[in-house]
Amino acid sequence: MAANSQFSMAVHILTLLGKGDDENLKSESIAASVNTNPVVIRRILGQLSHAGLVSSQTGAFGGTRLARPAAEISLCEIYKSVSCGEVFALHAKAPNKDCPIGANIEAVLCNLQKEIDQAVGDKLGQYTLACIIEKVCADNT
Amino acid sequence: MAANSQFSMAVHILTLLGKGDDENLKSESIAASVNTNPVVIRRILGQLSHAGLVSSQTGAFGGTRLARPAAEISLCEIYKSVSCGEVFALHAKAPNKDCPIGANIEAVLCNLQKEIDQAVGDKLGQYTLACIIEKVCADNT
DNA sequence: ATAACTGTATCAATAATAGTTACAAATATT
DNA sequence: AATATTTGTAACTATTATTGATACAGTTAT
Numbered sequence: 001m002a003a004n005s006q007f008s009m010a011v012h013i014l015t016l017l018g019k020g021d022d023e024n025l026k027s028e029s030i031a032a033s034v035n036t037n038p039v040v041i042r043r044i045l046g047q048l049s050h051a052g053l054v055s056s057q058t059g060a061f062g063g064t065r066l067a068r069p070a071a072e073i074s075l076c077e078i079y080k081s082v083s084c085g086e087v088f089a090l091h092a093k094a095p096n097k098d099c100p101i102g103a104n105i106e107a108v109l110c111n112l113q114k115e116i117d118q119a120v121g122d123k124l125g126q127y128t129l130a131c132i133i134e135k136v137c138a139d140n141t
Numbered sequence: 142m143a144a145n146s147q148f149s150m151a152v153h154i155l156t157l158l159g160k161g162d163d164e165n166l167k168s169e170s171i172a173a174s175v176n177t178n179p180v181v182i183r184r185i186l187g188q189l190s191h192a193g194l195v196s197s198q199t200g201a202f203g204g205t206r207l208a209r210p211a212a213e214i215s216l217c218e219i220y221k222s223v224s225c226g227e228v229f230a231l232h233a234k235a236p237n238k239d240c241p242i243g244a245n246i247e248a249v250l251c252n253l254q255k256e257i258d259q260a261v262g263d264k265l266g267q268y269t270l271a272c273i274i275e276k277v278c279a280d281n282t
Numbered sequence: 283a284t285a286a287c288t289g290t291a292t293c294a295a296t297a298a299t300a301g302t303t304a305c306a307a308a309t310a311t312t
Numbered sequence: 313a314a315t316a317t318t319t320g321t322a323a324c325t326a327t328t329a330t331t332g333a334t335a336c337a338g339t340t341a342t
Contacts, residue, residue, distance in 0.1 A: 003233075003297090005230040005331090008229060012236065032237060033237050036234060038288095039332075040330095040332065042289065042290085057339090058340065059340025060341045061340080062286075062339080063288085075253075088148040088149060088220070089144030089145055091149050092144075092146050092299080092301095101156050116264055119260055135249045137241075144328090147299085165318095168318080179319095181302095183319065183320065187319095199309065201311070202310055202311085203310085203317075203319060283342100285340100286340085287339080287340080288338085289336105292333100294332085295330100295332080298329085301327100302323100304324105305320105305322090306319105307318100309316100310316090312315080
């Protein structure tokens with residue numbers, strides 16, 4: 001389990017919440033749909049809550065619901081809520097500063113990294129959670 | 142060491158080769174600039190060679206050089222040579238097919254994944270290795 | 283008061299990257 | 313032909329991230 005699937009799980013969770021008729025959903029029922037452990041769901045919900053996308057209620061008959069209408073939640077916001085947001089990593093160990101190329105390549109790659117991450121954010125920003133819900137339900141014919 | 146820095150290392154390596162006056166560079170001297178082990182370099186060179194970006198020569202006085210001019214190597218090609226090429230991962234375990242959303246979300250996410258990967262490729266395709274070499278040398282004032 | 287939730291700490295299992303050693307195969311030079 | 317040098321790979325270890333699981337304190341509706 002190396003690849004980070006938190007964005008996929010987050011979209012799945014939010015789709016369930018968006019379809020859930022403004023009702024509090026419990027982490028256990030969400031986990032049943034995602035096919036994982038409720039704690040995994042609660043960890044992701046914690047990040048989404050921190051980002052202001054959902055609001056949770058503790059205690060009996062508690063649960064989680066969307067904090068905003070699905071049409072006002074972009075995929076970019078979801079991505080930034082749960083991801084470290086880097087398409088590629090910079091050098092694990094700093095290059096050799098005594099080499100002119102080693103000394104300068106990191107700054108160039110860092111700028112490139114920001115630009116690529118921006119492009120991903122822009123593309124994801126073209127879609128809202130409502131679009132995803134519509135597609136998921138359209139497939140469900 | 143979890144984050145994949147192969148793309149960064151590949152760009153670094155190719156920048157060295159592009160500056161190297163059409164001379165065979167040895168994995169050991171490349172490793173000195175990247176600040177890692179020569180085998181790590183040779184592993185990446187193997188992928189770049191497989192993609193037709195460099196050509197290597199075994200034996201005494203062997204080494205590696207660019208297979209094409211730096212202006213004809215796009216960053217997209219480099220990225221695809223060394224990366225698995227997925228910005229986010231799909232579900233680790235398949236969702237619950239008995240849930241209408243669980244049954245359909247994967248296909249929607251898979252299409253989205255392809256679209257995002259395409260956007261990354263397009264953005265990277267706007268740059269060539271020659272651009273990177275120029276930037277690295279410009280910083281070196 | 284009780285039952286039912288969330289929030290979070292902690293631990294184990296899995297997998298990927300990076301780094302290392304070792305060695306076979308290839309090749310230019312002598 | 314012999315030698316030295318270099319790539320290409322296999323095999324192993326160390327480190328780290330994600331996922332999954334158990335446990336339990338804190339909160340809240342009934």
